[in-house]
Each structure stands twice: as structure tokens, then as C-alpha cells.
Amino acid sequence: DNPNQPLSSLSLVTETEKQALLEAWKGKALPVPTDKTVHQLFEETAQRHKDRPAVTYNGQSWTYGELNAKANRLARILMDCGISPDDRVGVLTKPSLEMSAAVLGVLKAGAAFVPIDPDYPDQRIEYILQDSGAKLLLKQEGISVPDSYTGDVILLDGSRTILSLPLDENDEGNPETAVTAENLAYMIYTSGTTGQPKGVMVEHHALVNLCFWHHDAFSMTAEDRSAKYAGFGFDASIWEMFPT
Numbered sequence: 705d706n707p708n709q710p711l712s713s714l715s716l717v718t719e720t721e722k723q724a725l726l727e728a729w730k731g732k733a734l735p736v737p738t739d740k741t742v743h744q745l746f747e748e749t750a751q752r753h754k755d756r757p758a759v760t761y762n763g764q765s766w767t768y769g770e771l772n773a774k775a776n777r778l779a780r781i782l783m784d785c786g787i788s789p790d791d792r793v794g795v796l797t798k799p800s801l802e803m804s805a806a807v808l809g810v811l812k813a814g815a816a817f818v819p820i821d822p823d824y825p826d827q828r829i830e831y832i833l834q835d836s837g838a839k840l841l842l843k844q845e846g847i848s849v850p851d852s853y854t855g856d857v858i859l860l861d862g863s864r865t866i867l868s869l870p871l872d873e874n875d876e877g878n879p880e881t882a883v884t885a886e887n888l889a890y891m892i893y894t895s896g897t898t899g900q901p902k903g904v905m906v907e908h909h910a911l912v913n914l915c916f917w918h919h920d921a922f923s924m925t926a927e928d929r930s931a932k933y934a935g936f937g938f939d940a941s942i943w944e945m946f947p948t
Contacts, residue, residue, distance in 0.1 A: 732920070734916050734920055741885055750768040750769060754768055755769060756768055758771045762800075764801060771801075772878070774805040775812055777875045778805060778809030778810075778813075782813035783813050783881075789815065789882055789883045790816060790887055792836045792888075793810045793817055793842060794817075794818045794838035794840070795810065796829070797860065797936065800844065803936065804945065812879055814881035817890045818890065819936045821935045821937035830853070833852075833853050836891055836903055841858070843858070843860065887908060888906070889908045891904065892942070893937065906942075930945075932945070
């Protein structure tokens with residue numbers, strides 16, 4: 705009857721329907737911390753389960769204590785390189801123990817990791833590095849880097865590299881940063897099937913919320929394991945790395 709009236713003036717739902725949408729259908733409320741980052745929650749887990757296996761690959765394992773210490777070491781190196789909150793750091797690795805340490809090390813430095821699958825076409829890898837503004841790149845031995853990338857590159861594996869050298873007491877303490885739950889945790893790219901790939905920026909509080917939902921929905925316990933199946937550049941891989 706009045707096609708020119710603004711949507712704001714319309715009553716699209718009744719008051720009963722509104723209450724159903726806002727209250728009856730809102731689902732289960734979970735005690736999700738609003739002031740914690742993902743790596744802080746990991747550090748708490750590592751403190752409780754220091755000697756339990758945290759990550760396993762190709763017959764080798766790191767305990768929570770080992771993984772936390774290696775990530776601490778990497779984080780301090782990143783901070784010494786000038787990495788700060790909301791900076792983006794590319795992680796160009798295949799599934800490995802080092803992948804886990806790289807992701808946690810970036811988060812502990814206060815930055816956001818940009819997961820890049822080495823099996824991507826060279827053009828896509830180059831685009832992601834440029835578009836994300838990655839200040840630094842973490843990679844594995846034998847994986848090539850686009851010639852156009854001018855940032856620093858840190859090698860994660862191989863003999864006498866950052867993560868292969870023996871741990872010491874300096875690696876035990878967790879680094880302190882100004883990062884909060886509102887800072888970026890990671891930046892991941894869409895497929896690009898409908899145009900240029902888009903970088904989606906996810907903050908810590910959103911990932912923490914997913915972790916707590918995951919824990920509750922699947923009744924996760926300390927005895928459960930999560931398989932790394934999805935490609936590193938696919939968002940489902942984040943779900944697999946942070947199940948609890």
C-alpha cells in the first residue's frame with residue numbers, strides 16, 4: 705500500500721516472534737572468556753598437561769611443554785624482528801610439528817598468522833603475500849618463495865634452525881605482549897571462485913568462541929585427538945588445530 709516507506713518503519717515480526725528469535729532460539733549459553741586470547745588458553749593447557757603429547761606427526765611427537773617452549777622461542781625472535789600486534793606473518797608450511805609451533809609462535813608475538821598451503825599455484829601464493837601485507841614469512845626447507853616477496857624469511861626446519869636447537873630455560877617463560885581478545889588472530893583467504901580472493905580477518909575472541917563451542921558440542925576431553933586433514937589454507941584447518 706505504501707511502497708515508499710522505509711524498512712525501519714515496518715513491523716516485520718510480532719512481539720511474540722521477536723522474543724522467540726531473541727530468547728527461545730538463542731541456544732545454550734557457554735562460559736566463554738571474553739578477555740582471553742587463543743594462545744593464553746593454550747598456555748594454561750600447557751601448564752596443566754606439560755608432559756602430555758600435544759602434536760604428533762610422522763611418528764614424532766612434542767609434548768605441550770616442548771611445543772609451548774618452541775613457540776616461545778620463535779615468538780621472541782619475531783618480536784626482535786619488529787613484529788607487533790595485528791601485523792601479519794605468512795606461514796608457508798606443509799603439515800608438520802613445525803606448523804603448530806609457527807602458528808602459536810606468531811600468536812604469542814601478538815601478530816596474526818596467514819596460513820598458506822605450499823601446494824597452491826605460485827600466482828595465488830604471491831597474491832596472498834602481497835595482499836595480506838605479510839611483514840615476515842615462516843617456511844619449511846625446500847619450499848620456494850615468490851621472487852616478488854621482499855620481506856624477511858625465517859626457516860623453521862632443517863639442522864641448526866630455530867626449532868631444532870636444544871631448548872633452554874629462556875624458552876620456558878611465556879612472552880608478554882599488549883595483544884588482547886580484540887586483536888587479529890589470523891587472516892585467511894577465500895577461494896576466489898567469484899573474483900579475487902578476499903582476506904578474512906578473524907580476531908581472537910571469535911576463535912575462542914569457536915573453540916568453546918567445539919569443546920561443548922563434541923564433548924571433547926583430554927583423551928581425545930584431532931586429525932589434521934584439511935588443507936592449511938582452508939578455514940577448516942583452524943578448527944582442526946584448535947579443537948579445545
